Amino acid sequence: xxASFITIGQLAKRTGVAVSALRFYEEKGLLDPIRTGGNQxxxxxxxxxxxxxxxxxxxxxxxxxxIEDHLAALPQGRNPTxxxxxxxxxxMRVQIDEKIKLLNRTRNQLDQCIxxxxxxxxxxxLYNKDDKLGLKGPxxxxxxx
Amino acid sequence: xxASFITIGQLAKRTGVAVSALRFYEEKGLLDPIRTGGNQxxxxxxxxxxxxxxxxxxxxxxxxxxIEDHLAALPQGRNPTxxxxxxxxxxMRVQIDEKIKLLNRTRNQLDQCIxxxxxxxxxxxLYNKDDKLGLKGPxxxxxxx
DNA sequence: GTGCAACCTCAAGTTAAGTTGAGGTCAAGC
DNA sequence: GCTTGACCTCAACTTAACTTGAGGTTGCAC
Numbered sequence: 001x002x003a004s005f006i007t008i009g010q011l012a013k014r015t016g017v018a019v020s021a022l023r024f025y026e027e028k029g030l031l032d033p034i035r036t037g038g039n040q041x042x043x044x045x046x047x048x049x050x051x052x053x054x055x056x057x058x059x060x061x062x063x064x065x066x067i068e069d070h071l072a073a074l075p076q077g078r079n080p081t082x083x084x085x086x087x088x089x090x091x092m093r094v095q096i097d098e099k100i101k102l103l104n105r106t107r108n109q110l111d112q113c114i115x116x117x118x119x120x121x122x123x124x125x126l127y128n129k130d131d132k133l134g135l136k137g138p139x140x141x142x143x144x145x
Numbered sequence: 146x147x148a149s150f151i152t153i154g155q156l157a158k159r160t161g162v163a164v165s166a167l168r169f170y171e172e173k174g175l176l177d178p179i180r181t182g183g184n185q186x187x188x189x190x191x192x193x194x195x196x197x198x199x200x201x202x203x204x205x206x207x208x209x210x211x212i213e214d215h216l217a218a219l220p221q222g223r224n225p226t227x228x229x230x231x232x233x234x235x236x237m238r239v240q241i242d243e244k245i246k247l248l249n250r251t252r253n254q255l256d257q258c259i260x261x262x263x264x265x266x267x268x269x270x271l272y273n274k275d276d277k278l279g280l281k282g283p284x285x286x287x288x289x290x
Numbered sequence: 291g292t293g294c295a296a297c298c299t300c301a302a303g304t305t306a307a308g309t310t311g312a313g314g315t316c317a318a319g320c
Numbered sequence: 321g322c323t324t325g326a327c328c329t330c331a332a333c334t335t336a337a338c339t340t341g342a343g344g345t346t347g348c349a350c
Contacts, residue, residue: 009327021309024307028307038327040328056251059251061206096251097252100249103205103245106204107238110201110238152297164296165340169337184346185298185345185346186297293348295346296346298343298345299345300342301340306337310332311333313328314327318324318325318326319323
């Protein structure tokens, strides 16, 4: 038995992603469909999951390049197993947790800045000796880096 | 007594923002310096705070247009008071809290998808009847909207 | 009163993530 | 066997947020 193939239009319908975007993802190396004799793309059913992953990762603020890195961890040749996906998902979880931590830190910083009236962070920096602030010259650029 | 003015280069140094970016912000309406007889920009010291606010807001994922909306709430003519800044900062806090909630929701969703092996979210949607999923056609597009 | 760093404008380039359009081909139903 | 919707490529456009470069001017220090 061989894998079942779907057209780009079907993939678009199943994922909610525009056909043009799917072609673009292929161009970027995130998808790699085979071609029919007539040069039309044929995707694997598993690519639905792949695209879904792309969408979720985008929601988390990852760029397509980073997403490609994640996807590169999937095995080539065979269809990814549940375990393969779980491995990637766990990595993502770590990234989300970091993002949440970052936001929490920013919120706290903002709170402090409300308190001291110092939006330029010049004074607030005193509260943040643990951060790497000040290493890269002045300014709040360093706040969330 | 009149306000003390600083040049664009000084503002750049104090905020860590490139001179070209500051000119760009002016073009976008986020800054509004006066001009010398020789057509050079002169900023208020308070603009340091203004730029700092822009940077923080950007870190939170706001676009310049949204940031401009926030800044528009500041009084024109007189220098913003601490209370003015605090009002805006409180609004921002709400936005950060929302963002954190959103990320938490996504993380939970990812956890569930790891559990059921369903990255396409077709099944996971069952866990999310409370969300507005399904209203806009299939696909994970709706996850974080 | 001159040198020169810092300033000015305006146009064009950059990256990300796509979309839109022109012009042409494929494939499935009747 | 033909029609027609779905597909193809390639180039150009879009938005955000800037940067870079060319060519010219200002203003402060000596």
